[in-house]
Amino acid sequence: MRKVIIDTDAGIDDAIAIMIALSYEDDLEIKGITTLTGNTYVDQVTKNVLRILDYFGREDIKVYKGASKSLVHNFTRGAKIHGSDGLGEIDLKYSSRKEEEIPAPQAIYKIAKEEGKIDLIALGPLTNISIALNLYPDLKNYINQIYSMGGAIERGNVTRFAEFNFYVDPEAVQSVIESKIKMTIVPWDPIIKNVFLEEEFKKVVDANTHGGRLFFSLINYPISYFESRLGIRGMSLPDPITTSCYIDEEVIKEKRKSNLQMELNYTTLRGASVLQEGEDFEIVTDFYKDRFFKILEKINFLKGGERV
Numbered sequence: 001m002r003k004v005i006i007d008t009d010a011g012i013d014d015a016i017a018i019m020i021a022l023s024y025e026d027d028l029e030i031k032g033i034t035t036l037t038g039n040t041y042v043d044q045v046t047k048n049v050l051r052i053l054d055y056f057g058r059e060d061i062k063v064y065k066g067a068s069k070s071l072v073h074n075f076t077r078g079a080k081i082h083g084s085d086g087l088g089e090i091d092l093k094y095s096s097r098k099e100e101e102i103p104a105p106q107a108i109y110k111i112a113k114e115e116g117k118i119d120l121i122a123l124g125p126l127t128n129i130s131i132a133l134n135l136y137p138d139l140k141n142y143i144n145q146i147y148s149m150g151g152a153i154e155r156g157n158v159t160r161f162a163e164f165n166f167y168v169d170p171e172a173v174q175s176v177i178e179s180k181i182k183m184t185i186v187p188w189d190p191i192i193k194n195v196f197l198e199e200e201f202k203k204v205v206d207a208n209t210h211g212g213r214l215f216f217s218l219i220n221y222p223i224s225y226f227e228s229r230l231g232i233r234g235m236s237l238p239d240p241i242t243t244s245c246y247i248d249e250e251v252i253k254e255k256r257k258s259n260l261q262m263e264l265n266y267t268t269l270r271g272a273s274v275l276q277e278g279e280d281f282e283i284v285t286d287f288y289k290d291r292f293f294k295i296l297e298k299i300n301f302l303k304g305g306e307r308v
């Protein structure tokens with residue numbers, strides 16, 4: 001059983017990534033979910049995570065609230081594509097639960113130390129992880145590996161050179177890079193190369209199941225947004241892909257070893273993730289769509305309601 005903390009700025013695709021992780025409860029033990037500002041503000045992100053967990057009766061999973069802004073700069077709240085509540089304005093009950101007392105960076109350290117070794121799936125900016133590594137230099141001994149969605153090799157989504165998660169807090173990314181913790185990065189390039197169509201989802205996810213119902217209400221907003229701008233009913237799924245690459249390495253079609261350096265200067269390149277000579281990190285450059293669908297399919301079996 002792999003033990004994992006999910007760090008998230010949920011976010012529609014984060015929500016789907018969390019659903020995927022929940023559907024693998026036989027392989028993954030989610031030791032906590034930590035939140036931060038990204039796709040929307042951290043207070044709303046935290047509420048969103050609690051809403052999702054409640055929907056699947058997973059009140060046993062603890063949620064820890066983290067960074068409200070980047071290390072150095074505040075940044076504009078994430079993309080319109082996530083709607084005003086960060087979850088595409090869906091009709092999903094708010095939880096009566098609250099986050100835990102201790103903040104996310106402390107929680108990451110506490111859990112990792114207790115467990116001895118833990119994996120981190122980072123679905124937002126790396127601010128929480130950076131703060132945790134700063135507060136607790138020995139934390140790196142307790143982190144087995146990080147899977148991070150972020151960065152861009154050829155072309156970004158915020159600027160030509162930078163992808164959102166890494167762009168909004170490049171100093172945080174640089175500090176995590178310097179910790180030399182084993183890290184697999186899923187950048188924007190393979191994500192945008194493989195946009196999914198609504199019809200493809202319909203073949204895999206059953207809208208009449210508990211998980212499928214939430215899935216289709218979540219994707220409705222971004223798919224309509226995509227359609228109004230590009231004329232196709234489809235969307236990309238960065239965080240579910242990243243989570244799936246972690247769950248099953250066979251999802252990864254192509255990867256390369258590289259070193260990485262963040263561009264921190266205030267030029268048009270700020271926030272770019274620049275590949276450097278070396279082999280410290282794994283960069284995923286392509287994935288198998290079919291294999292990903294095999295994983296996504298499992299959300300059809302997610303149950304709701306009370307759990308003992």
Ligand SMILES: [Ca+2]
Nearest residue numbers: 011014123124
């Ligand atoms: Ca995210």
